[in-house]
Amino acid sequence: MTRQSFLKGSFILMTAGLFTRILGMINGMVLARVIGDEGVGLFMMAFPAMLLVVTLTELGLPVAISKLVAEAQAFGNYRKIKLVLVWSLAIVGVISVVLTATMLLLIPITAKFLFADTRVVYPLLAITPVIPIVAVSSVLRGYFQGMRNMKPYAYSGIVEQVVRISLVATLANLLMPYGVAYAAGGAMVAGSAGECASLLYMLYVFKHGEGIKLKRPQPKALKGTREVLRDLLRIGLPTMGSRLISSLGNFFEPMIVSHALVIAGYSIAESTQLYGQLTGYAMTLLLLPSFITHALHVSLVPAVSEAYARQSFRMIHYRLNQALRIAMVTGGLSVVVTYCFAEPLMTIIYSSPESAQFLYLMSPFFMIFYFQAPMHAVLQALDLAKAAMYNTLIGAVVKTIMLFLLTCRPEYGIKGTALAICTNVVLVTVLHAAVMFKKSDSH
Numbered sequence: 001m002t003r004q005s006f007l008k009g010s011f012i013l014m015t016a017g018l019f020t021r022i023l024g025m026i027n028g029m030v031l032a033r034v035i036g037d038e039g040v041g042l043f044m045m046a047f048p049a050m051l052l053v054v055t056l057t058e059l060g061l062p063v064a065i066s067k068l069v070a071e072a073q074a075f076g077n078y079r080k081i082k083l084v085l086v087w088s089l090a091i092v093g094v095i096s097v098v099l100t101a102t103m104l105l106l107i108p109i110t111a112k113f114l115f116a117d118t119r120v121v122y123p124l125l126a127i128t129p130v131i132p133i134v135a136v137s138s139v140l141r142g143y144f145q146g147m148r149n150m151k152p153y154a155y156s157g158i159v160e161q162v163v164r165i166s167l168v169a170t171l172a173n174l175l176m177p178y179g180v181a182y183a184a185g186g187a188m189v190a191g192s193a194g195e196c197a198s199l200l201y202m203l204y205v206f207k208h209g210e211g212i213k214l215k216r217p218q219p220k221a222l223k224g225t226r227e228v229l230r231d232l233l234r235i236g237l238p239t240m241g242s243r244l245i246s247s248l249g250n251f252f253e254p255m256i257v258s259h260a261l262v263i264a265g266y267s268i269a270e271s272t273q274l275y276g277q278l279t280g281y282a283m284t285l286l287l288l289p290s291f292i293t294h295a296l297h298v299s300l301v302p303a304v305s306e307a308y309a310r311q312s313f314r315m316i317h318y319r320l321n322q323a324l325r326i327a328m329v330t331g332g333l334s335v336v337v338t339y340c341f342a343e344p345l346m347t348i349i350y351s352s353p354e355s356a357q358f359l360y361l362m363s364p365f366f367m368i369f370y371f372q373a374p375m376h377a378v379l380q381a382l383d384l385a386k387a388a389m390y391n392t393l394i395g396a397v398v399k400t401i402m403l404f405l406l407t408c409r410p411e412y413g414i415k416g417t418a419l420a421i422c423t424n425v426v427l428v429t430v431l432h433a434a435v436m437f438k439k440s441d442s443h
Contacts (some may be wrong), residue, residue: 006319009150010299010326016154017291023161025349027168028284032350034172035183038269041276042184045258046123048250050188053103053127055247057096057135060240061088062142063301063380064232069146070302071309081146083228088139091232096135103128114255119181126188133195140202146302152205153298156198164194238385242376242392249396249424253403254279257417260407274414281350282358282418286366289334293373296323300374304381316378317440323374331370339363358418365422368429375432384435391431399424 004012031040065088072080104125111121137156144152171186254275261271300323307315338345342359346352379388399420406416 003148004150005148006299006303007322009148009303010295010323012150012154013295013298014292016158017295020157020161021288021291023158023165025284025288027161027165028280029349030165030169031172031187032280032352034169034176035180035187037273037276037280037352039172039180039184039187039276040280041272041274042120042181043123043187044276044279045120045254045272046127046184046188047279048247048253049124050127050130050191052244052247052251053099053131054134054138055240055243056099057092057131058138058240058243059091059095060236060238060243060385061092061232062138062145063239063385064088064235065139065142066145066298066301067235067305067381068228068231069143070148070305073147074306074309080228081143083225084232085139085143087225087229088142088232089136092135092139093132096132100128100131103131119179119184122181122185123188126185126192129189130192130195133192133199137195137199137202140199140206143206144202145298148302150299152202156202159201160194160198162194163197164190167193235380235383235385238389239380241389242385245389245392245396249400252400253417256400256403257407257414260404260416261413263408264410264413266413275417277352277355278358278414278417281346281352281355282362283421285338285345285349285359286362286369288338289330289370290373292330293327293370296326297373297377300377301381304378308382316382320374320378320436323377324371327370327374331367334370335363335367357415361415361418362422365425369425372425372429372432375429375436379432379435382439384439387435388432391428391435394431395424395428398427 028040031043035043065084068084069081072078072084107124107128108121111124112118141153141156144150167190168187171190172183175182175186257275258268258271261274262268266274300319303319304316307313307319338359342356342363343353346355346359376388379385402420402423403417406412406419407414409416412419
């Protein structure tokens, strides 16, 4: 089993993340040209639902597994690592079965009441195959993170994107004669196929590269189960709470925006197109450096957890400062490039120069967004996942209120949506920083 240092692990994840982001942008370019602004709008309306499903399926366990495995490995407790894996797989297995059945029953009934554009039901139904795949993948990713072996995690993302891109154009073109909604659904199925390929790769690495064999546990081996389950849920539930709040906010966002834009005087087709430009094009570019902050998040959780288990607070401060400096340099460069070259970038990548207005408006606010993920990781590693969840909740409530109040006003329209998103970014980051300063003062 290969184990990397914090910086080496982060670098591996960043390199793979850059590659997958480039592949993701290629995927977006293909989608934009095959299914158009309207199809991208439908896809992006269903995409938050997929994030919500993933959040519910994972139950926050990847972070909990990463933290517990890192702490157990620090003291050579491999029996505990086995228990963590066995019970995590059992939990996500039950959840995935229940969630898949629930979605298949509820989506056809509820979609027409929740969305202004009822065609979104097809990409929503196409999400369901990904649920059991994500369930097992989340456990394996958490395990590899905790063991500080970032290569399988990194390479699995590349495998996913390669398979996704290979299929997305084929499926979208194949289904386009039946309508843009079917084509958007085909694009979602391509994503599920990518997740499946990613899982198969991680299973292969786990079977051939790790020393742990998962068998039915004997009664003696179950000693400490209650403690492991308690720790998994103690860390996982607040982590899931943070992601669930964000996912619910993103899930309801297209509904609120589409209805608010209709109130502001736009047609349903126009509102779908504008939302696609904002979230499918502008936000994709603004979030491009997030592969770096995500890499820092993934590497920070086990690194800080191990330092915290050893009560090495100097190392915790050192790791956080490293991560924030990297985020500042990369995020600042991204903000300058996207702001200065907004219109050429949107024209070349998406053939949508009008979408540049969102980059001009949102780029300055996103500078501090890149600090958010490292801060959140440290809060989770320091057993402050509840505080992070409350910060996320406050930001989501403020964002949701502002979404409707600003978007439904004709003088703001879709720009009101952009301002609400920026407000959420600033507020949550400031709240995370406040909690960290308070924790730092106590040590």
